Amino acid sequence: MRMLMHLQFPLEPFNSAVRDGSAGQKIQKILEAIKPEAAYFCEHNGHRGGTLVVNLKDASEIPTFAEPWFLTFNAHVEFRVAMTPEDLGRANLDALGKKWA
Numbered sequence: 128m129r130m131l132m133h134l135q136f137p138l139e140p141f142n143s144a145v146r147d148g149s150a151g152q153k154i155q156k157i158l159e160a161i162k163p164e165a166a167y168f169c170e171h172n173g174h175r176g177g178t179l180v181v182n183l184k185d186a187s188e189i190p191t192f193a194e195p196w197f198l199t200f201n202a203h204v205e206f207r208v209a210m211t212p213e214d215l216g217r218a219n220l221d222a223l224g225k226k227w228a
Contacts, residue, residue: 128208132163132179134196135171135203144200157195180209 144150158166163179170176181192189206196202210218 128183129164129211129214130181130183131207131209132181132192133171133205133207134177134179136175136200137202138174139201141175141200153199157199160195161192 141150144153161179161181163181165180166177167179168175168177179192183189183192193204193206196204
């Protein structure tokens with residue numbers, strides 16, 4: 128299942144990793160391990176953050192994707208189900224609308 132994985136990094140230990148030059152290396156190591164479909168880094172609620180597109184075969188894979196961020200950066204991690212237009216098309220919204228109208 129395709130998920131949007133939102134990351135938010137607290138100031139520490141990220142500031143220390145930036146100062147000692149290891150932040151980029153640590154991020155690359157995690158990205159190589161989890162192999163997201165896409166990765167974007169940006170501001171999240173005034174903090175350093177990012178959004179990754181990941182594909183989980185099973186909910187039991189959540190720790191595989193989240194723990195590297197927790198353990199390396201004390202990050203806050205959220206997962207949200209993401210649908211493509213094709214996924215939404217298969218949702219049969221017309222029938223749901225009739226059923227719940």
